[in-house]
Amino acid sequence: MSLLYSCTFLTLDLQRILNKVSQSVHSRPLLVPPMLVLADTAKHQAPVITTPVFSPSVCPMGSSSSSRRLFGTLAQSLNSTQPDPYPEESPDQDLDHEVNPDQLLRECEEALQRRPARPHRDLVYPRGTEPSRRKHNPSIRVMQWNILAQALGEGKDGFIRCPLDALNWHERKYLILEEILTYRPDILCLQEVDHYYDTFLPIMTSLGYHGSFLAKPWSPCLDVKQNNGPDGCALFYHRSRFSLQDTVHLRLSAMMLPTNQVAIVQTLNCRATGRWLCVAVTHLKARSGWERLRSAQGANLLQSLRSITSRGSGQSEAESGAVPLVVCGDFNAEPSEDVYLRFSSSPLGLSSAYKLLSSDGQTEPAYTTWKIRPSGESCSTLDYIWYTQEALSVDSLLDIPTEEQIGPDRLPSYHYPSDHLSLLCDVSFREEPHKLISAQHRGPGPIGGPSEAL
Known part of the structure; x- marks a missing residue:
């Protein structure tokens, strides 16, 4: 049971850290499901912990005129779908549009x-x-x-x-x-x-x-x-x-x-x-x-x-x-x-x-x-x-x-x-x-x- 309590406290600590990150990046709480703690306390098995993954949002490059031009040059990339922080490595593919x-x-x-x-x-x-x-x-x-x-x-x-x-x-x-x-x-x-x-x-x-x-x-x-x-x-x-x-x-x-x-x-x-x-x-x-x-x-x-x-x-x-x-x-x-x-x-x-x-x-x-x-x-x-x-x-x-x-x-x-x-x-x-x-x-x-x- 003590191990289960420790995992629960770890879950709360991680949730606080992720919310701190989300407040700075997103200015709103990050909705993260708690860690899944799967334990058979009767058999005293170690818990299996599944950690939620933090996924940051994509932000523009800046507000200056040069930033706007740069952002315009790369708009397709910067406005693409939100990436996975640990994406699976995929085979190389040719890019449709490469920037000069x-x-x-x-x-x-x-x-x-x-x-x-x-x-x-x-x-x-x-x-x-x-x-x-x-x-x-x-x-x-x-x-x-x-x-x-x-x-x-x-x-x-x-x-x-x-x-x-x-x-x-x-x-x-x-x-x-x-x-x-x-x-x-x-x-x-x-x-x-x-x-x-x-x-x-x-x-x-x-x-x-x-x-x-x-x-x-x-x-x-x-x-x-x-x-x-x-x-x-x-x-x-x-x-x-x-x-x-x-x-x-x-x-x-x-x-x-x-x-x-x-x-x-x-x-x-x-x-x-x-x-x-x-x-x-x-x-x-x-x-x-x-x-x-x-x-x-x-x-x-x-x-x-x-x-x-x-x-x-x-x-x-x-x-x-x-x-x-x-x-x-x-x-x-x-x-x-x-x-x-x-x-x-x-x-x-x-x-x-x-x-x-x-x-x-x-x-x-x-x-x-x-x-x-x-x-x-x-x-x-x-x-x-x-x-x-x-x-x-x-x-x-x-x-x-x-x-x-x-x-x-x-x-x-x-x-x-x-x-x-x-x-x-x-x-x-x-x-x-x-x-x-x-x-x-x-x-x-x-x-x-x-x-x-x-």
Whole structure:
């Protein structure tokens, strides 16, 4: 009976949280049926709990003239039927109407005329890599970015040197979109996304991308008034470059217990080469003092990735072949932390792409985030793009802005929308066919892992 009472209290707590979200997003109570608690108290069976799913509504992009033009460009997408927060992955389909990315970029630039320009960043070649040697295989452009949840930026993170007006969503969203449209990645991995359904899904879909989203189970955004729902990870790939084989949603565990952090893992087939690629996006636990938890989450994710990419039961990866990996994330961990060492020494053969910017090819950038909070100034490297070194090569990377480009007030600011810098690299498949699995011969093996699938 005590377990039944606990489930009842959990139901009431969830109903209060959902009503808090609905009051900020909908301005009316969200009608949610209570959890279904099915228990046979005579036999003392554990209750089976069915959780109602929160479904946000679709909102317009804004009220300015530029917003109206942008909204007009994307009206079909934004006025489409209300999406399911955890939709089933469907086979790729061609879009009836794709938005011209050049036109959308011009509209973003027009909306941002009153703001200073974003820091100029160059694509640079790793040491020893000549542009001319690149390729028989076309590059795959990957972008990793913690875009800063709107509710956290305005409500909880306390960026004391950033004017509140600089965080206004009506303009900040254009800065984010401008960055994405400038570099036009084939694969886009985002964290702290709390405007997925009303902004990123319709816009990215209209640009030819397929999107997946996974919210944190207990997002801190829900504690902020006027929030837009929970934040989470999002993964987009361009349909012209890839077809989808499978998607796995993971709730990361630590010491066998589920945590509040998540990951999305997708197995893709490259249309140009016929080869497979497994892409993962994650966001590990933040704050100092949680290093052991991050390490456990990283170990759990690595174990899941090994299971997902492995090709045969009872065979080693070398014998059976494995799908190459790209893992993007805000790990909230410096290179000295145990979770970083786990990834760099894992049997999956992962290497951090941004080490290649250094003169020795072994040193991470000095920072990927730089912010000033009431507790002080923080300049650290927390974000990474990991890749399977034996199967993939890094052809170019987007450089890191200098201290002068970032400015004395650090990030975010009027000219940059997040406290984290975007990372971007072009990767391509290596030419050793014996280390790669072609989709024409074998498809991915069993999908799944030891993490809790959502």
